[in-house]
Amino acid sequence: MTPTLAQLGEDRLIGMLTRRWPRSHRTLAVGVGDDCAAIRTKGSRRLLLLKTDAIVEGVHFQPGVTAWKIGWKALARCLSDIAAMGGEPDAALVCLAAPAGTPAARVRGVYRGLDRCAARFGVTMAGGETVRAQALSLTVAVTGWVAGSRILLRSGARPGDALCVTGHLGGSGGGHHLTFCPRLKEAQWLAHHTRPSAMMDLSDGLAADLPRLCRASGVGASLDIASLPLRRGATPRQALADGEDFELLFATRPSRLRQILHRWPFPTPITRIGEITARRGIRPSLGSHGYDHFQQP
Amino acid sequence: MTPTLAQLGEDRLIGMLTRRWPRSHRTLAVGVGDDCAAIRTKGSRRLLLLKTDAIVEGVHFQPGVTAWKIGWKALARCLSDIAAMGGEPDAALVCLAAPAGTPAARVRGVYRGLDRCAARFGVTMAGGETVRAQALSLTVAVTGWVAGSRILLRSGARPGDALCVTGHLGGSGGGHHLTFCPRLKEAQWLAHHTRPSAMMDLSDGLAADLPRLCRASGVGASLDIASLPLRRGATPRQALADGEDFELLFATRPSRLRQILHRWPFPTPITRIGEITARRGIRPSLGSHGYDHFQQP
Numbered sequence: 001m002t003p004t005l006a007q008l009g010e011d012r013l014i015g016m017l018t019r020r021w022p023r024s025h026r027t028l029a030v031g032v033g034d035d036c037a038a039i040r041t042k043g044s045r046r047l048l049l050l051k052t053d054a055i056v057e058g059v060h061f062q063p064g065v066t067a068w069k070i071g072w073k074a075l076a077r078c079l080s081d082i083a084a085m086g087g088e089p090d091a092a093l094v095c096l097a098a099p100a101g102t103p104a105a106r107v108r109g110v111y112r113g114l115d116r117c118a119a120r121f122g123v124t125m126a127g128g129e130t131v132r133a134q135a136l137s138l139t140v141a142v143t144g145w146v147a148g149s150r151i152l153l154r155s156g157a158r159p160g161d162a163l164c165v166t167g168h169l170g171g172s173g174g175g176h177h178l179t180f181c182p183r184l185k186e187a188q189w190l191a192h193h194t195r196p197s198a199m200m201d202l203s204d205g206l207a208a209d210l211p212r213l214c215r216a217s218g219v220g221a222s223l224d225i226a227s228l229p230l231r232r233g234a235t236p237r238q239a240l241a242d243g244e245d246f247e248l249l250f251a252t253r254p255s256r257l258r259q260i261l262h263r264w265p266f267p268t269p270i271t272r273i274g275e276i277t278a279r280r281g282i283r284p285s286l287g288s289h290g291y292d293h294f295q296q297p
Numbered sequence: 298m299t300p301t302l303a304q305l306g307e308d309r310l311i312g313m314l315t316r317r318w319p320r321s322h323r324t325l326a327v328g329v330g331d332d333c334a335a336i337r338t339k340g341s342r343r344l345l346l347l348k349t350d351a352i353v354e355g356v357h358f359q360p361g362v363t364a365w366k367i368g369w370k371a372l373a374r375c376l377s378d379i380a381a382m383g384g385e386p387d388a389a390l391v392c393l394a395a396p397a398g399t400p401a402a403r404v405r406g407v408y409r410g411l412d413r414c415a416a417r418f419g420v421t422m423a424g425g426e427t428v429r430a431q432a433l434s435l436t437v438a439v440t441g442w443v444a445g446s447r448i449l450l451r452s453g454a455r456p457g458d459a460l461c462v463t464g465h466l467g468g469s470g471g472g473h474h475l476t477f478c479p480r481l482k483e484a485q486w487l488a489h490h491t492r493p494s495a496m497m498d499l500s501d502g503l504a505a506d507l508p509r510l511c512r513a514s515g516v517g518a519s520l521d522i523a524s525l526p527l528r529r530g531a532t533p534r535q536a537l538a539d540g541e542d543f544e545l546l547f548a549t550r551p552s553r554l555r556q557i558l559h560r561w562p563f564p565t566p567i568t569r570i571g572e573i574t575a576r577r578g579i580r581p582s583l584g585s586h587g588y589d590h591f592q593q594p
Contacts, residue, residue: 005397005427013427014427016405017427018422020412021423028421033424039387039423042341048345050440052349056428056430091325091347101303104304107302115318125318125319126318126329127333131350131352132302132591133351139349141349143336
């Protein structure tokens, strides 16, 4: 019997599907396994960042949600990944899938949200496609740029690094997941001023995402659960498991963290939540918390 | 009452949704309305081509279809659009949406088709995303490159140009739509040797696509229905209306067409099917044939 996607789980599924994909190859500087792919461009030291992501009605948003928030979320998710690499977004494409009976006004509302998010973060809406489907979904692809010397990967964390997050965690389902601001400015500042050892964005919850950063870096982490910056009303468990925080998780030398905290020009808080360890695994053990796209009820 | 997507139709829907999107803007050389978007890149005369497209189970393929053909089709559709601009593909991202109960083996088969198509046409699989959804669908985003001086647009056709297609038209639903070869080599050859005035790929059928090329160029066309190169068993009506031919439609000066036919190094036939006219509209009138994504039964 072949397993289903739910039995396999997201990380093993992706591992299986992309086993033969290059991690680095000809023009490919960064392949599958980081927040964005990065492509070398002839005659330039800049890398082209590429990211695609989708949101589906009934999974990532409910049918009753205000239309513009759907568009905002779809684009902002991709921008959060551009941020995670220290990049600057450039252009976006959007593929709308919708039932033929969808009111045109609702779709127009969705695109207003896309336009609003694009205008806010300096993204050019460059094109896309519309197809018929059984349910409303929006797939966005975004390009961005980053200097090759400034790119931030998941794979650079070193034992002794301080582990930090921006903003607050948990309870994103209360509304934050629809209207959040991707941490582009904060991430670009970090990339320029005090380059962290490793960075990623938190989309599936700390309990799912921190192990990914540790695996990519070949390290472990000890987490200070009591220090987690909780969103108002959220519990530590939610901060670990809810997902869709779209904050930055980064590791940096402790001396650099002091510089960062001293010069940080943004209202977004930075919280030290633990330390990178040579010993693999996460302590305390987080069990199987975190959002898995195929293992939800 | 707001109309539904089906009542509006695809072209009017896209017009409504993208009304405020720039056609050309800062880094954007070609925006919505052509086969790909084209982005300027600092310090280079090459343009970055971007395209995204989706295929949905029950709409673009049936549940019983062999898995690898789904992946092949999803990528090949985007490559056909890169071809239409005279470009060379580079990297691809893929977003898989699937029900949690999907057998992993089926999805692996789909990705084998992606990998096979990528290997065949020199595309680097760079990353992607997996999300849960009610139905299986695959959204692919592809990048490509084209010299700014060689890019082929829909908008350059001039009165007196010969109107031509590659390959055969109609009856693609018999199998061609799942395993076709995007006309990359043919299109690059045309872009390098005898640059056509305008080009696009035929995805929704000549009856839907030719008016798009004519509108973009501000011209009309007279079509010689009897000359349409029919796929074996297809009728002229099917050649106009079926869609998913994924052939090239181009307009070129008649003198250049002679050069093309003289030097053409490919087995793929080129057929002259009509002429570009100063008078707008298509003669004979094609009515409302052609595939509309939202107006199918």
